[in-house]
Amino acid sequence: MPSPVLLIWVVLTVLISGTCTFSFLQPYWFVHKNSFQSFGMISFCFKDIQTYKVREVCKFYGGSFSMGRVPVRAWQAACVLFGGGCALISLSAFVSVCVICLPIGYQKTTTKLIGYIQIxxxxxxxxxxxxxxxxxxSSFFRHYCGDGASSYHSGQCMIGWSYMLGIMGAALSVFCPFLAQFTDLKPGDIFLTN
Structure with a gap:
């Protein structure tokens, strides 16, 4: 039977992988206070006014996904870094699920390696x-959120829920490499028994 720490590590890794990847794909990293405009890593949303109703339309920057179409260089770099981290944590989630099926001798080596990848x-x-x-x-962001926008100050926009979800996922992911070092602990090692 797998160690409880191993099971907690696997579940946490899978949940964080899903959380960070979901956050990466959402267009709500920064949201305008008074309108439907919102901005994400790879997509954005805006208000589409038709004859009798207003609806929110979300698209990739430039119409289809391409790194060259992301309008701000800092966002391109952030996209590569955060997206790369999401890919690595997703890979570690897949391998962590597979680790449960490995013989105990290989589990410790594999979990330590995956722990380093998670770091x-x-x-x-x-x-x-x-x-x-x-x-x-950037001039792109200032056009929508006002001239008061600057680095780390969003002007008339505010931090959106998907940016906060990304922060939460990254903060929780700090525990994964730590847990990976203790996946071989047995229940008797964790709880004091007489």
Missing amino acids: VAVLIMVAGLLIYPLGLE
């Missing part, structure tokens, strides 16, 4: 999260 994933995701707000001073 790299955490670092590059955090770098992406820190670089993204540097693009707030």
Whole structure:
């Protein structure tokens, strides 16, 4: 039977992988206070006014996904970093599920290796999260959120829920490499028994 720490590590890794990837794909990293305009890593939303109703339309920058179409260089760098971290954490989630099926002798070696990969994933995701707000001073962002926008100050826009979800996912992912080092602990090692 797998160790409880191994099971917690696997579940946490899978949940964080889903959370960070979901956050990466959403267009609500920064949202305008008074309108439907919102901006994400790879897509944005705007208000489409038709004859009798207003609806929100979300699209990739430039119409289809391409790194060259992301309008701000800092967002391109953040996209590569945060997206790369999401890919690494997703890879580690897949491997962590497979680790449960491995013989105990291979589990420890594999979990330590995946723990090191998770450290790299955490670092590059955090770098992406820190670089993204540097693009707030771009003319593209200022056009929608006012001339008061600058690096780390969003002007008339505010931080959206998907940026906060990305921050939360990256913060929780710090625990994965730590847990990976203790996946071989047995229940008797964790709980004091007489």
